[in-house]
Amino acid sequence: MPSPGAAPAPAETITVSETTVACDGGGGALGHPRVFLTLVDGRVVCPYCSRVFVLAAEGAKAVG
Template sequence: MTSVKELCVASNSANNAPQPPEIIEVEELVVACDGGGGALGHPRVFLTLDNGRAECGYCDRLFILKAGVKVARSH
């Protein structure tokens, strides 16, 4: 039988687990990220989607190029 203490410890461990990063599909090769929290966000940074993806170094948001999107690349 599981004790109340064991249940509380298990519950707290589950609540403190890191959240998976937010994944945002985009249609451009350059995106801006400010954390999305208004004043509680982070400085705006511009990210280039090399190989169709980029991760924000501040908030770990993952930006991926939408499937099937054709983007003109400069030579």
């Protein structure tokens, strides 16, 4: 358990190749409802788990 006043853990950043992504929290049954998110200006943050999805630069390796 983090100590009081400790900074929260940084959110996971996932590089993608599409402008629409799906996020379910990645925890199976412990995740969250699946939501579809649209990247705006190459970036979107999941409102449930705070994962950050960023659009890959041209030629960069991406998931999806």
